Amino acid sequence: MKRSEWGSRVGFVLAAIGSAIGLGNIWRFPYLCYENGGGAFLIPYLVALFTAGIPLLILEFGVGHERIGSAPLAFRKIGKQWEWLGWWPLLFTMFGIVLYYSVVIAWCIDFLFYSVKLAWGADSEAFFFKQFLQVSSGPTEISTIRTPILFGLLAVWALTWVIIMRGVSKGVELANMIFMPLLFVLTLVLVFWSLNLEGSMTGIVAYLKPDFSKLMDPKVWVSAYGQIFFTLSLGFGIMITYASYMPEKSNMTGSALITALVNSGFSLISGFGVFSILGFMATTQNVPVDEVVKESIGLAFIVYPKAISMIGDFGPMFGMLFFLSLTVAGVSSAISIVEAFASGLEDKFSINRKMLATLLCFLGFTGGVIFTTNGGLFWLDIVDHFINNYGLVLAGILECIVVGWFFNLDQIRKHLNKVSKIQLGPWWNWIIKLFLPLSLSVILLNQLIRELTTAYGGYTWASLIGIGWSWIVITFLVAFILAAQPWRTENHLEKGRGDEL
Template sequence: MAREQWKSEVGFLMAAVGSAIGLGNIWRFSYLAYEHGGGAFMIPYLTALLTAGIPLLILEYAIGHERIGSAPLAYAKISRRWEWVGWWPVCFVMFGIVLYYTVIIAWCLAYFFYSFGLEWGADPDQFFFQKFLAVSDSPADLGEIRTPVLMGLAVIWFINWGVVYGGVQRGIELANKILMPTLMVLIAVLVFWSLSLEGAWTGLKAYVTPDFSKLTNPKVWIDAYSQIFFTLSLAFGVMITYASYLPDKANITGSALLTACINCGFSLFAGIAVFSVLGFMATAENKPLADVISQSIGLAFVAYPKAISMMPGGNLFGAVFFLCLVVAGLSSSVSITEAFVSAIVDKFGVRRQPLVTGVCVLGFVGSMMFTTRAGMLWLDIVDHFITHYGLVTVGILECLVIGWLFDLPMLRDHINRISSVQLGGIWDILIKGFVPLVLMVILIGDLYQDLRVPYGDYDWTALILIGRDWLLFTLVLAFFLATRPWRTKNHRRPGRGAKT
């Protein structure tokens, strides 16, 4: 059976951008910029983009396109010994990240409806943590399933199923051609509306005012590289899979540059809306801006709802904001599901549609763990271990396997033959040396910090049984899948470049 392809490079670009742009672009980047020097944060951020983000994104596009396969198939074509490196990320993003990520999207969907009546009332903090989630005191105290979250989760998984079931052209490409323009329009509405609020300039000034003294702190640079790495969906296996659906003639470097620039530009643009609203809130409450800013989940589900309740037409503004989050989250969750489905089809040759149905049902059942009263605590632990240890380790392995054990100059020649922007030897140096070194620094720093002080003040039992063992389970699953015999001949088909 011939491999599906994108109908156009625009469709591929929309899908890649859709995978890259997620919830973190709207809330995490803005907070990091504020915390790490405002406008000065652009220096480490853009440095990280140029020296690690774009080079690694080009690498993933190139290996997927040249080897013509999902992540496991691409690595199997390099060497059967390294096939597990392709399976591990698609396993832990499918049976880890997407399980709790869809739950967060379900929260956003619920808050979309809550916005119309400002259901969170005068105390959004109490509403979110005690009434909506009813968070338990310990990860061991699972409690009951939260019905509003479960209902939203069912809707999200149904949409995921519908899009991935439709295939590359009629499902993923078509959906992203609708989702991405919709997201851009919605975020533009938020930005221009928020700029009209009283006190918007106060927040905007805090967002962009440079504090160059922060750049002497190594943590600022580490956070910048971490943000670039995560925001571009690197080491997820997604970009390798998406690039494998490109035709023989594809502008690899041009697509990578556009994906990275659109993704990062979206983060910067969304930050205007976030901090304009926070500036309005600080002005309305006559408080310093620092007193109304909270990180990540607190920013989206506590600080923002409070501001929404205070502004004229806030219910409509809130609906647009949470709809933005739902759209951004859906495009990312679809890409993760597709990466796993594509890998199974490549190796075992099973029919796509029944597989998609089975995977989505399994995903929904797995996600139910995060709808319990302890769900947010489990989410926090699993997310920390997968993103801080799983993804970073895969990124290092990716650079070492492709950079040192594969014919990297051949891959660069393949890229240059079909791309608008030509790569030089500096790209080889970045992939073989600089990028894995940066990722090792991040990995060692996280490990040192977590050994010194248990993450999130959780007890060691919870961290080991939930975080570490969840990651180890996906690693064991990756080795199991890698050692199964191939039921297709895909791994025997050569790539598009020279023989290795």
């Protein structure tokens, strides 16, 4: 079966950037930078980018392009016994990350409309938790589905269905050719607008003022490596799939470098917009910046709405632009997860693309309903924590070990050097074989020690095991079940592009 292909290298790079850039670039990176030494944090961040992020992204591009397959097919071609490793990340991203991620995008869509009349009123925090989410007392208390969120979720999956159904070049590529330039324009407009607000420089100073003493704290370095790993969609199986759609003569190493640098540059620039707004709020309320800073969801749905109300006549327009940019960033990442899983099923079972898109989007929508309930915020928090901190990191470690030690890694490197302008030396092999597994293991062990010392988020152990750990274990077992199924296509018998080298 002939594989789909990107229409152009630009389309591929924009799709890879679209997968990498998500909500975390806008609301997670600026806060991490602020918390971990401001401008000084850029030192461990850039070290992590060049010693871990880019080498691992190059590996995933190389595996997908050289083995010519989605993650399950690529690992099957590495060795029959490793096919499950291709399925496992796809399973916990498709039936984990994208389920709650699409609900957060639904929140963004709802707030886009709320921005028109500043529906959150004077108390954005009470509006978000009590009126909008109607948060219950814990993850076991699930009594109502929030209708506005459900309709937003339906819109997200309907759009995803249209894009995935149209295939790679006419669907995913075309969507990213529209979404990415739109996102960059929206972000630049918001940043320049924010920089002109009163007190914006107070926020910028708080964002980037270097505290070099923080560099002595190992946690800062762990945070930098963790952020690089998560922000580039590494360990998801997405970049392997996307690279497999590239023609034989393609500059893969250069594409990886562009993807990583644009993603990190976008994070840095977004931070200027975020902290300009925080500086404006601090100045207007005559309080220090640290009193208005919030992390993650609180930043987007509590602090920003409050700031939008303070801007004046142009507040609604600013709010609509902000939540539209979050929606675009979210959707581009969500479609990459669904596409990666669809590609794996297509490669193995030769299922009709339209039927596959319909089935996956239906399952995605119904699976996401639990996160639209009044207990959904707790479920989101637990599932996100376990998949990101354990599933993805462990998948990354195993990926490096399997390709580095149980396959001819030099074959991947020689293939990449053959098709790319930037040449990789033997140093790259050792980063993949030793440095990355060790650094990711430090992140994993650091998290595990904290987990065993104190129950995450103050949740009961029953909730953490029943929701978090079970999500990891069940997807792990299903990966082996899928790998054990017979191939309905001949794809797994084809050679890799580097087999003749």
